[in-house]
Amino acid sequence: MEEDIIKEIVKRVMDTIDHRKTIPLEVSARHVHLSQKHMEKLFGANYIMSKKKELSQPGQFQYKERVSLIGPKGVLRGVAILGPPRERTQVEISKTDSISLGIKPPIRQSGDLDGSESLYISTDNAVIKVVESVIIAKRHIHMTPEDAEKFNVRDNQRVSVRVNSERPVVFEDVVIRVSSKYKLNMHIDFDEGNAAGYQEDVVCEIVI
């Protein structure tokens, strides 16, 4: 009996050692971060938003409410809203989405919005125009300072990351983002996920 337990412990530790350099991979679906002001315009000043679920990054969550994105060529309905509210509204879509909508957002890091694309956001309650607020998120890895030390990388460094899947890909020019508030996770968009054969439990590894 004790021998079984020891074997199990050894196995689990070995697994940890084998996987110590792997990074969990997450595909971000299209979503919006709303400013408090825009949230009030879209849902009403006295409306209380409902939390649907926590996300992998600590403190981040998804609301139950959804919005539509309206571009010159198309509409995307049922788009997720992530919280908490931000200083400035930010819409993150894939290249595929941008073609449906008929806009050309730049590939940018979160928060880098000047000169980015514009569109309309609607609910049953209101339609607002969000100007220079739409980007295709540049692929990135969230990690803690301890992770950065372990992987021997620094904040804002660019690395190449191999996704080990049925459709193996090396993504170059992946941004490292270090904060004690983060949890280790690589974020790619739906196009990148589909191109890299993403499935649940697929992991990736920094190769440069």
Add this chain to the structure above:
Amino acid sequence: MEEDIIKEIVKRVMDTIDHRKTIPLEVSARHVHLSQKHMEKLFGANYIMSKKKELSQPGQFQYKERVSLIGPKGVLRGVAILGPPRERTQVEISKTDSISLGIKPPIRQSGDLDGSESLYISTDNAVIKVVESVIIAKRHIHMTPEDAEKFNVRDNQRVSVRVNSERPVVFEDVVIRVSSKYKLNMHIDFDEGNAAGYQEDVVCEIVI
């Protein structure tokens, strides 16, 4: 005057040398290859199809006519038909398309259809069910035997290919396909094109 011409010639030759190892990249939109029988069912036995344009691979072309693809969860309209007709109908879609349609096609090489997905194809004239005919095309490079010699690869070899773009990516497990009927071209699908920052004139290079 002659000096200018000589400079221009030297420049052009130098360009050729610099780019001698690059491969043109093409994104294949969703499309179908129809068997003669299915074409007659969908458009009528006496109907004469119209050619729209030649494609990059010699002898291959696109018809003006289009079809709809119908899956359990969605419909894709206006899908291109490529000619000439094939022995067996083959539908090539992206992972994104497969999610809209609600089917799970395997990632396969052209012609490898056994056990693949099924769906309905419709026109104004008819609806047919195509069984084990739907794949996500495995990324590949068409080349001539001369190209294969130059790149030092052989038919069916797997290589890694770097796409040099705003969103640089190395695609691993790319199939080399050699035939004197082919023209040098790497083919990827829309998801892969979007993930790799595809634009006109983007080229790629075999890195392994």
